[in-house]
Amino acid sequence: MGLKNENVLIVDDDINILELIHRHLQSFNYHAYKAVSVKEALAILKDSNIDLLITDLRMPNVDGMQLINYVSEHYPKLPKLVVTGYPSVDDALNVLKSGAIDYLVKPFTKEELRQAIVKSFAANKQHSEENIAQTKVNKEGNQQYGELIGRSKAIKKVTAIIDRVKDNKATVLINGESGTGKELVARSVHYMGKFSRAPFIAVNCGAIPESLLEAELFGYAKGAFTGAQEQRSGLFQAANKGTLFLDEVGNASPAVQAKLLRALQEKEVIKVGSQKSEKIDLRVIAATNSDLLTMVQKGLFREDLYYRLTVVEINVPPLRDRKEDIIPLVDKFLTKYGLEYKDRVVKITSDALEVLMRYNWPGNIRELENAIQRSVIMCEKQIGLEDLPDNLKVKISFSxxxxxxxxxxxxxxxxxxxxxxxxxxxxxxxxxxxxxxxxxxxxx
Ligand SMILES: Nc1ncnc2c1ncn2[C@@H]1O[C@H](COP(=O)(O)OP(=O)(O)OP(=O)(O)O)[C@@H](O)[C@H]1O
Ligand SMILES: [Mg+2]
The missing domain is CATH 1.10.10 (Arc Repressor Mutant, subunit A)
Incomplete structure (x- = not known):
């Protein structure tokens, strides 16, 4: 690696880390540039042809997250690797966990650094290739749109809507049962579109305690609550120019709902404990597996927010209503898990496939994927009836x-x-x- 002598910019206010990474990079044959502040980093970015940015998150004055936002906007093709010492829940690390940007937690070994760099370069290459390839249809009529696979009318309708919205910032609501692919659809909207270089950040409104969610989304001012020693930006700002994915939006508390409405309507957010509003520019995608309209009727979800969220709606139907998709999905998972566990593409008998076609898949594609993964591990040569999970085979008959x-x-x-x-x-x-x-x- 490093044979091409790529230019790597390291940004860290801690001189020791800066020097350490610098030494490692030299030994990997990269050409390294050092900056101790965001200001310096911006000057170097302007003057030099940088191929990779490695940055710390917490720095005095302007922090690393702001640098990342700036770079996403002005140097959209530049891969980014974040080095952080604070792997806590309320940290911007959530941003990174969403998979938009690679990250490395301090302390790390030289080998971990090397692998993270290789990954950052590779992921970037993959994204640019993905963007060129749009809908692909093979000779069996199976469609592939990014990662989304299928051949049913239903899935083609979904990808047609994605095509319409991917390059604009209209708010999208994705409805669907658990495991139908809502998050994958959200990611496709982001990654297939022209804002794909900016961050995609996923927040699960049902998994974060109510009190934290507000601070997480909108940030907080210094002194907003005990422990808020410094002001912090929220995920709305971290996702600037990109996509904020609000998963299980039906679980947001009334207070968060009110703030979300404001953010969507006024395109600005106010930090917890602050009076000052700040402009935001991003696309919001929300998802739900409960019937939001019923929640509105029962007074559990704000009607005005509901209409703000449903500018565009994508309904991802359950797998049992689009059984044609089972075969292409099975094919994909047989290849994926075959190569992972058996070093080859694994085949399936027609008996076993028939069972898969008959089953009604309450857990949808996630359940199908798990069943194939398990069966690939269990099988000898190919997947037969005996390798399938027992619950798929239960048959109840009535006279x-x-x-x-x-x-x-x-x-x-x-x-x-x-x-x-x-x-x-x-x-x-x-x-x-x-x-x-x-x-x-x-x-x-
Ligand atoms: N059309 C598809 N093609 C390929 N893979 C799919 C498709 N739909 C879903 N998957 C895969 O199925 C799994 C579940 O999808 P995902 O997590 O997007 O579902 P979800 O609707 O968000 O589920 P939940 O409501 O439980 O969060 C993922 O591994 C995803 O990659
Ligand atoms: Mg999900």
Whole structure:
């Protein structure tokens, strides 16, 4: 590595770290530039042809996160590697964990540094290749859009919407059951579009305690609460020019909902404990696996925020409603896990494939992926019935006598739901958790 003599810029206010990284870089045959402040770093970036930026996060005056935002905007092709000494939850490290930027936690070994650098260069190369390749369709009619795979009408509809929104900043709401690929869709909107060099930051509104979420999203002023010794920017600012992905947005508290509304409406945020508003410029994508509209009706989610979020809606249907996608997905996972565990592409018998096609996949694609991963590990030559997880194979059968009262129950239930929805078949199908086609058949 380093044979090409790439120019690497190291930014750190700690001289010892700066010197250490510098020495390592020289031994890897890189040409290293050193800066002890963001100001110096910007001067070097302007004058030299830098191929990789390695920066600390916490520095006096202007911090590393701001440098990263600046670089994302002005040098979008430049790969970035963050070196940080503070791997805490409330740190900007969340930004990095989202996978947008590579990071290395201090203290690190020379080898860890070497690998992180190789990864940063490689990831950058991959992104630029991904962007050129848009929708690819193979001879079996399987479509690949970035990482998104499928052949159903439903998935093609999803990728068609992504194509429409990827290059603008319209707010997008992604609906779908757990494991259907909501996060992958959000990532595709970001990475297939023209803002892909800027950060993509994912926040799970359901996983962060309410009190922390507000500070995490909007930042806080010095002295805003005990322990707030310095002011800190929030994720809205960290995602500047890029995408902030609000996962499980239905779990945001009323206080956070009010602040989100303000951020979307006014395009500005106010730090916790501050009065001053600051401009933001980014795209927000939200996702939910609960019915937000019902939550609005029950008073659990703000109606005005709901409409702000649903400028564009993408519904990712459950796998059982698009079973055509099973085969291309199985193919992908057989290749992926075959190479990982068996050093070859693993095959599957037609019996086993039939079981996969029949199963109704309550856990959707995540469950399918886990089933294939497990089966690849368990199988000898190819995946047969005996290698599949047992729960996929359970079959319950009823005699006609047993079925009769069940059908009567079903009939009455469907009629009740139709009555309650004023004969609205779309709503009724939704409540009954069946698709409209099935409902129509049942009505007949
Ligand atoms: N169309 C697809 N093509 C390839 N892989 C997919 C597709 N859809 C989903 N996956 C894969 O399935 C897994 C689950 O997807 P993802 O995490 O995006 O789902 P999710 O809807 O966000 O789930 P949850 O609601 O549980 O968070 C991931 O590993 C993802 O890469
Ligand atoms: Mg998810």
């Amino acid at each position: 006609d006598d047993e079925l009769m009262p069940l059908r009567e129950m079903e009939r009455r239930y469907i009629l009740k739901v139709l009555e309650a929805t004023g004969n609205n078949k779309t709503r009724a199908a939704y409540i009954l958790k069946i698709d409209r086609k099935t409902l129509r058949q049942k009505i007949q």
